[in-house]
Amino acid sequence: MNITAIIINGIAVAALILAFIKDKDKAVQSLKMAGKSFIKMLPMVFIIIIAIGLLLGFVPPEQISRFVGEQSGAGGVLLIGVAGALMHIPALLSFPLAASILESGASVTAVAAFITTLTMIGMITLPLEIKILGKKMALLRNGISFVIAILIAFIMGVIL
Amino acid sequence: MKPGEKQAKQKKKMMRDWLFLGITIVIVVVLLSVFPEKTEPVTSTAQEYFIEMMVILPAVMIIMGLFAVYISDKTVVKHLGKTSGIKGIALAILIGALPTGPLYVAFPMAATLLKKGARVSNIIVFLSAWACIKIPQEMVEFRFLGAEFMFLRLILTVVFVIIMGIIIEKIIKWSKRGNKMDVKRGVN
Numbered sequence: 650m651n652i653t654a655i656i657i658n659g660i661a662v663a664a665l666i667l668a669f670i671k672d673k674d675k676a677v678q679s680l681k682m683a684g685k686s687f688i689k690m691l692p693m694v695f696i697i698i699i700a701i702g703l704l705l706g707f708v709p710p711e712q713i714s715r716f717v718g719e720q721s722g723a724g725g726v727l728l729i730g731v732a733g734a735l736m737h738i739p740a741l742l743s744f745p746l747a748a749s750i751l752e753s754g755a756s757v758t759a760v761a762a763f764i765t766t767l768t769m770i771g772m773i774t775l776p777l778e779i780k781i782l783g784k785k786m787a788l789l790r791n792g793i794s795f796v797i798a799i800l801i802a803f804i805m806g807v808i809l
Numbered sequence: 810m811k812p813g814e815k816q817a818k819q820k821k822k823m824m825r826d827w828l829f830l831g832i833t834i835v836i837v838v839v840l841l842s843v844f845p846e847k848t849e850p851v852t853s854t855a856q857e858y859f860i861e862m863m864v865i866l867p868a869v870m871i872i873m874g875l876f877a878v879y880i881s882d883k884t885v886v887k888h889l890g891k892t893s894g895i896k897g898i899a900l901a902i903l904i905g906a907l908p909t910g911p912l913y914v915a916f917p918m919a920a921t922l923l924k925k926g927a928r929v930s931n932i933i934v935f936l937s938a939w940a941c942i943k944i945p946q947e948m949v950e951f952r953f954l955g956a957e958f959m960f961l962r963l964i965l966t967v968v969f970v971i972i973m974g975i976i977i978e979k980i981i982k983w984s985k986r987g988n989k990m991d992v993k994r995g996v997n
Contacts, residue, residue, distance in 0.1 A: 653952040654864040661868035664875050675878050683874030687867060689819075692826040694862060696833050702855030703837065706847045739911075740946050741869065745858050748953040760954070761962055768941035774913045781916040782923070785984065789977045790933055797969040805961055 690739060697742045701749040714754030721759070729759045730799055733766035734791075737773040740764075758806030765798035865952060869945040873908040880907060882918055889935060890925045898971055901931045905938025908945045915939040929981050930974035937970040 668676035704713075717725040738746070747760045770791050771778070778787040841848045885904055892900050905915075919932045942963065950959040 651864075651952075653948065654868075657865050657872075657948050657952075658868040661871040665871055668875055668879075676875075679874040679878040680871065681874075682877055683867075683870040686873065687870045689823060689826075690866070690870075692823075692830040694859075694866070695830050696826075698855045698859050698862070699833050699837055701858050702851040703840070705854045706851035707840070707844075740941070740943070741866070741949050742862075744946075744949045744953040745862060749854075749858065751954070757958070761958075764950070765941065765962070765966065768946070769937060771912055771940075774916075777913055778916055781920050785981060786929070786933075786977070789980060790936065790973075793973045793976060794937065797973055801962065801965045801969055804965055805958070808961060809957060 690742070693739060693742060697738065697746055701746060705749055705753055708753070710754040713750060714756075717750065717755040717759035719756045721756070725756075726758050726762050726799065726802055729755075730762040730766045730795065730802070733763040733798075734770040734795060735772050736767055737771070738767070740768045743767045756806060757809045758802045761805040762799055762802035765801050766795060769794040769798055861953070865949060869908075869949065873910070873945055876908045877910055880909065882921075885918055886921050886925070889931065890922055890927050893928055893931070897928065897931045898934050898974070901935035902938045902942060902967060902970075905935045905940075906942045906944050906947075908943060909939075912936070912940045929978040930971075933974035933977050934970055937966075937973065941966060942970075 665676065665680070668679060715721060717729050733743075743764055747764050750763075751757070751760045772791075775787060775791060778791075782790075837851070841851065889897070889901060889904060915936055919936055922932055922935075923929070947959055947963060950962070
């Protein structure tokens with residue numbers, strides 16, 4: 650167990666105890682919700698873990714860094730940004746995936762672009778967003794999000 | 810969407826995820842039987858990441874469950890609908906960052922807020938914060954990518970999201986004005 654995990658678990662346990670003291674029904678309801686979301690996420694967790702295993706086991710770091718490493722340039726960043734925008738994996742699971750490609754030679758810029766487009770842009774949920782918020786707002790939000798995600802990525806690459 | 814319909818849809822999505830997992834496992838088994846020398850690195854990496862995720866994910870889920878129950882849509886709409894200016898933007902980020910559900914849950918709230926006359930810039934900031942500045946995400950990012958990476962990306966995201974909100978508000982206002990002029994001229 651590392652420090653971050655201990656802190657997160659500590660917060661969860663403390664909040665749960667507080668909730669049980671205040672209102673038992675609500676606390677039970679929250680736990681049920683947490684259990685349901687966890688089970689819902691589980692197959693995706695396994696898929697991501699296997700994907701990371703395969704990626705690090707089979708793809709040599711030179712290959713990864715050739716496509717999305719320091720020397721791959723703007724093309725690699727745009728490529729991984731588009732991949733992030735199209736993919737539909739829970740944001741929570743994108744971080745271990747990002748850590749694994751960073752470990753095997755991807756640049757900070759590429760990893761930042763991937764996470765940022767993945768979380769901000771939802772191609773799968775875009776039709777729903779258009780239906781509820783209107784075409785103009787939904788398209789503007791997703792489009793400009795892509796541009797700022799790439800900007801954020803390049804600034805991070807320069808600083809880190 | 811009716812509740813029954815929603816449930817059926819969610820069930821279908823779950824089935825699809827498990828099916829994908831099945832396919833993934835078949836691929837791994839085939840690959841590893843063709844390249845048995847890769848078994849050790851693949852399983853040890855997978856195991857390492859599995860443990861990393863399992864020590865934090867349940868706790869993150871509990872925190873999200875608690876917030877989802879304690880902070881209702883009504884509370885969000887009530888607080889975001891009436892504040893504006895810098896305070897409104899700060900509130901939009903804070904409420905968006907609370908550990909609650911996926912982005913599509915926020916769309917109906919955003920629509921209600923717009924109808925109630927909330928500023929477009931605040932709604933965009935709210936949606937973006939909801940999508941990518943969530944507290945549990947930051948915790949997991951901190952764990953896997955380190956403090957420097959997480960804090961820098963957080964600060965940059967906040968800054969750019971606010972800029973985006975202002976730009977989109979300007980564009981929407983400008984295009985609405987254009988439409989009105991069209992109507993006056995009888996083009997529409």
